[in-house]
Amino acid sequence: MAAKRRFRTVKGMRDLLPGEAGAFAQVEATARRVFTLYGYREVRTPVVEDTDLFVRGVGEGSEIVGKQMYTFDDKKGRSLTLRPEGTAPVARAYLQHDMASWPQPVKVFYMGPYFRYERPQAGRYRQFSQIGAEVIGDPGPYSDVELLVMLLRFLEALGFEDLEVGLNSVGDSECRQRYSRRLREFLEPRRDELGADSRRRLETNPLRILDTKAPGERRLLEAAPHLREVLGAPAREHFQVVCGQLERFGVAYRIDDRLVRGLDYYTRTVFEITSGALGAQDAILGGGRYDGLIGELGGPAVPGIGFAIGEDRLVDVLPDSSRLRAGRTAPVCVISVGPAALDVALELAEDLRVADVAAISELAAGSLKAGLRKAGRRGCRWVVLVGEDEIAADTVVLRDFENSTQETVPRDEFVATVKARISA
């Protein structure tokens, strides 16, 4: 390698170059538009939080808290953490700013970078982008439905068609405890059929055994008791309303008994949307209800529900229609023929921008030929040319690459002419 000691991105982190960054911007703009349509408002919380917020919020038993956090001490010895997820910070903000005194429920959305120290892989980075939304303060199932419908609307707006919506209910904490006990009773006698990971989880978090990928364990679990069979009446009714309403709104979903999520705060409704076009990390979004989280953080018993979209994964499988609308450079390129017209070229480009026409100026070109070649490669369709002749005649040349035609127009009319040609 020519430059062996050149700096590069840190492991698990990446640069988004113009093409990719354009797709991200497109996705974010769509999210803002659709979520705003549903009455959600954007919030931005800090990237760094008190470590304890995640320990308490996400759960000590979770893998995230256990081994994936970027945690460090600041100069005063406070333990801080780069946020690994977005719900706990929003819940914190809800309490800190007493949003309980706002009209309930509070509906917010947010987007930005998150950090998890994991081994990078397809669709998994140490810094990744999430777009999330939360509804805090309504315990009812209709909020679940509206949130899911909004999500589908958003994906539809981006041109997605064949996505799998998985749905389940993990019940309230009493149901979960009851179920954990049953599952343990069922699996304990078959302990030696389980892998090391699952055996460990048998003690710590039996529910997580459900989403194992090991074929042998999956077969074993077919005979296991179902989570939804032990749901208490309130959780069961909640889930029934959610399912019924989703059907009413034409949302195609699949009930997935094995769908349990890794963050400890989830209760009742949980969901996940996957894409077959991704690799092993096929979840492009996941979420659920967290009726106990705010209480866990020291607040009142306020229920909530939300989701997080893995923007990197979403962009990976973004339909071409959305991708094309992203990118795009300026359609007009202003070239000076020879150095004598540089100042005029600069001025002409500025005239266009003042008139709201995106223009790129080609000021570094050597020959006119080189300038035209660059304009073409940059994807510009029109070129405005000025040289000594044009300055003398007070005109500019407007060339149309697509039709290989050009016209000479008076300088004081060129902006209007360019606008007319572009919109034609």
Place this chain on the structure above:
RNA sequence: GUGGAUGUAGCUCAACCGGUAGAGCGCUUGAUUGUGGUUCAAGUGGUUGGGGGUUCAAGUCCCCUCAUCCACCCCA
């Protein structure tokens, strides 16, 4: 944290059984005077990820290391 694969020019790749690197794309310039895309020509570009070893000789074999990718795990 565990396992597998791969590291040769800015990018995508080639180099038979070890004989001191090559193509395409890109970039720059030119094909008469101020006109792109196609074509043609020339130029640019590499201590073969790094270190050590074996050998007369290593991109090629061995060891170490680093990085990337994929999977487990985890989850968005």
